Amino acid sequence: MNRFEYTRAGTVQEAVQALAADPAARFIAGGTNLVDLMKYNVERPGRLVDITRLPLDEIVAHDGGLRLGALVPNATVAYDPLVNERYPLLASALLAGASPQLRNAATTGGNLLQRTRCYYFYDEATPCNKREPGSGCPAMTGVNRIHAILGASDTCIATHPSDMCVALAALEAVVQVEGPEGRRSIPFAEFHRLPGDAPQADTTLRHGEIVLSVDLPDEDFSQHYTYLKLRDRLSYAFALVSVAAALEMDGDTIRTARLALGGVAHKPWRNAEAESRLQGKKATPETFREAADVILAEARPYAHNAFKVELARRAIVRGLSQAAAGTPQSQTDKRIA
Amino acid sequence: MLSDSGSSASPGTIPVTLTVNGQERRLRVAPWTTLLDLLREELDLTGTKKGCDHGQCGACTVIVDGKRINSCLALAVQKDGARVTTIEGLSSGSLHPVQAAFLEHDAFQCGYCTPGQIMSAVALIEEGRARSRDEIREHMSGNICRCGAYANIVDAVEDVLKGKSSSRSSSVREAAE
Numbered sequence: 001m002n003r004f005e006y007t008r009a010g011t012v013q014e015a016v017q018a019l020a021a022d023p024a025a026r027f028i029a030g031g032t033n034l035v036d037l038m039k040y041n042v043e044r045p046g047r048l049v050d051i052t053r054l055p056l057d058e059i060v061a062h063d064g065g066l067r068l069g070a071l072v073p074n075a076t077v078a079y080d081p082l083v084n085e086r087y088p089l090l091a092s093a094l095l096a097g098a099s100p101q102l103r104n105a106a107t108t109g110g111n112l113l114q115r116t117r118c119y120y121f122y123d124e125a126t127p128c129n130k131r132e133p134g135s136g137c138p139a140m141t142g143v144n145r146i147h148a149i150l151g152a153s154d155t156c157i158a159t160h161p162s163d164m165c166v167a168l169a170a171l172e173a174v175v176q177v178e179g180p181e182g183r184r185s186i187p188f189a190e191f192h193r194l195p196g197d198a199p200q201a202d203t204t205l206r207h208g209e210i211v212l213s214v215d216l217p218d219e220d221f222s223q224h225y226t227y228l229k230l231r232d233r234l235s236y237a238f239a240l241v242s243v244a245a246a247l248e249m250d251g252d253t254i255r256t257a258r259l260a261l262g263g264v265a266h267k268p269w270r271n272a273e274a275e276s277r278l279q280g281k282k283a284t285p286e287t288f289r290e291a292a293d294v295i296l297a298e299a300r301p302y303a304h305n306a307f308k309v310e311l312a313r314r315a316i317v318r319g320l321s322q323a324a325a326g327t328p329q330s331q332t333d334k335r336i337a
Numbered sequence: 338m339l340s341d342s343g344s345s346a347s348p349g350t351i352p353v354t355l356t357v358n359g360q361e362r363r364l365r366v367a368p369w370t371t372l373l374d375l376l377r378e379e380l381d382l383t384g385t386k387k388g389c390d391h392g393q394c395g396a397c398t399v400i401v402d403g404k405r406i407n408s409c410l411a412l413a414v415q416k417d418g419a420r421v422t423t424i425e426g427l428s429s430g431s432l433h434p435v436q437a438a439f440l441e442h443d444a445f446q447c448g449y450c451t452p453g454q455i456m457s458a459v460a461l462i463e464e465g466r467a468r469s470r471d472e473i474r475e476h477m478s479g480n481i482c483r484c485g486a487y488a489n490i491v492d493a494v495e496d497v498l499k500g501k502s503s504s505r506s507s508s509v510r511e512a513a514e
Contacts, residue, residue, distance in 0.1 A: 006351060006368035006414055028415070033373070035410045036391050048368065050415055075404075079466070099479025100464075101457065102392060104404040105411065235478035332475045 001038045005047040007055060012178055012210060018049045020180040020208040025199065027051050027210060029071055030105040032098075033114040041124050042131055042269075046051075056109075056212060059096045063131070064218025070109030070211040074164065075100065077108060087216055089225040089246055089327065093167035095331040096229040098234050109211035112165060112175065112191065115202060116158035116266075119240055120141065129155045130199040145238065145304040149312070150295075151265040156199030160192060160267050161238050167227060169260035169268035170244040173216055179209030194265035199266075221246035221258065226322035226329045228315055229262070234334040239263035243319030248285075252324070254278050259291065259320070264299075264312055271295045283324035285317055292316040353417045357382070358426025362470075366413045373397045373408035376423060384424035384452045395480035398453040398460075405460035405481075411462045418477050424452035425460065435459050438493035446484035458494045470495060 008023075009015035019025045024046030028034055035045040056069040066086065077083055081237055106114075120126045121139045122155065127135035133265050139147055141158050147157040175186040192203050205211075210332050224247035231237040242262035248255040259277035260286035261269040274294040281287045292313045299309045318336060322329055327337050350365040357380060364377060373390075376382045376399070385408060388396030391419045392410040400422040426432040435458045438444070445451045445510045461467050465477040473494050474487075482490065 001366075001369045003349075006412075031412055031415065032392055032407070032410050035412060038369075039391065048412075052415055062411060073404075098460070100476055101395060101405050101407045101479045102410075104368055105406045125442070190390065235475055332469075332472050 002041065002044045004045050005297050007047060008050045011172075012054055012056075012212065015051050015054060015210055016050055016178060016180060016208055018047070019089070019210075022047050023207065023239075025049055028105040029110045030073070031110075032106045033110065036256075037056070037115065040122055041222060044258040051210065056092045062213075062215055063128060065216040068108050068214045070107060070213055072108045073104055073109060074098070076106065077164075078103060084224055086220070087167075087171060088168045088222055089227055089244055090164065090171060090216070092225070092227040092328060092331055093163040093229075093244060096227055096239075097163035099254065100279075108164075108214055111162055112168075112211060112214070113203065113205075114162055116163045118147065120249075130158060130195075130202075133198070133200045140302065143304060144218045144302040146238070146263075147302060147305055148265050149299045149305060150269050150307045151267070151298075152259075152300065153195045153197065153199070154217040154267065155197055158195070158196035158199065158265055158266060160202070160265070163227070163229060163239065165192070165243060166239075166242055166260045166268045167242045167261035169216060169270055170246045170258040171219070171221065172258070173214050175214055176212040177205060177209045178212055179206055183212075185215075188268075189270065197268045202266075205231045217334055221248065222325055224249050224323045226319050226327075227331075227337070228319040228322060228329045230311060230315055241308055241315045243312075243315045243325035245269075245319040247278075247320070247323045249283065249324065252283050254281055254283055254287075254324070257291075257320075259295075259316065261308060261312060261316070262293070264308060269295075278320075283320070285321065288317040288320040289313070291320065351414050351417075353414055355416060355418075356420045357412075358422060360363070360497040364413075368414045370413045371409055372399070372401070372411040372413045372416055372421070375413040376408060376421070382425050386449055386452055387457075388450065388453070393481070394450070394453070395457060396453040398452050398454060398456040398480065403463070405457055420454075424456060427455070433459065435493070435499050438496045439490070440497065442489045442493040443486075444489040445482070445486050450480060450482045450484075454482065454490055458490075458497070459469065459492065460495055467494075468498065470493050473498070474498055 026045040028048045057071040060067050078091050086093045111232045120128045148159050173188045175191050229239045229242040239262045244260045246258040257275045274291040386396040390409045397409040408445035417440040461476045467473045
């Protein structure tokens, strides 16, 4: 790990100013991803600004929905009674991710900002456009089994690793941030970015901006949802493909559909056309297959990840079936219902 | 108030107070020292193991302010004021019921992952969320055992959860005497 200066911020304003004053400074909260990346020399901050003492650690009612403070640990969100009552999709996605130890330490804001687990990104002996812009992307011609099938560019085919963020994308959360130029609200779909020609930027946050909270809107997908995560082992592994499905139903007719995919792109993947085509239709496997076809028509697999296209197709159909039936995937009994 | 590593008396180090296994420790640490390295290298508490050092294996699991975490991914300086329990702090004269159950069920081979497994199991029982064997497996998934003693580990944790541990615990103690 590189040597760095350490600053403990007492207020949000102090934290923002400390970052604004130092281009090499980074915020640290739970540290579960940043400390790991520092051990690999992938991250080499000159200064860490410790934000763990800031008063951003509460879950409160807000605007008919819930406001999750940026420092609320993942485990606290996952087991919060209000989250489980109103946003069980989010609780389920959180419990599908990481381990109990990591969920105790990792924070809501930090989860948004975790970086890809692409092996080339983690290996400083290899080129990587995300780690060193312009150096190249060995994943494209190398081992790319875990990589993106949607939304990639010719500079980067990494995926976003979070489960929580896939649920937040489906729930259309809003990220509240504060920076040197004041506060702003970022709709979840605009928080993470596609790689394009700047894969080094995972998000639209600017230097010095701190996540204050993640706000969940006043909507009800608590009856018809699922988080279906498919991976190489049943626990404690990143998604090859995951599906967050949230429906509002009128009998067996879909009134509203939200569908986000994890493990397939540089950000949680949504497709507005597929979702609008689901609305007003009967909840049948044929309807779900049509939605999957729309989403995956754009899929561009590489040498080792073509299996993800069919896996995603089946996961979409199964996930929507689970959501429509009101039988969400258990995160303990991993048999797929 | 903004506190800063540059303002300390000993350049580069920062004063940290931790309560480790009930004992208050006042230390000065470099900011890049992990809690794991502090416990092992500065406090000679080598029961907590360094396995992967990347938060993937769970060998370094300790309980901080009542929650199990990977001490390899925690910067010690961030834990100023915290209460830390390590494997050394579990028993007070007699074995903790989870330790006794691990002995009873032979829940290890090489033993390297065992302190982390036991700390994780102690926290799992305190959390009170796991009941079935499937749930025990899921809630122990952050602790890898490369010898593959999982079946016996689940047996041990299940025994303690079902309250069978106290008699086992005393029988193990008697056997040791």
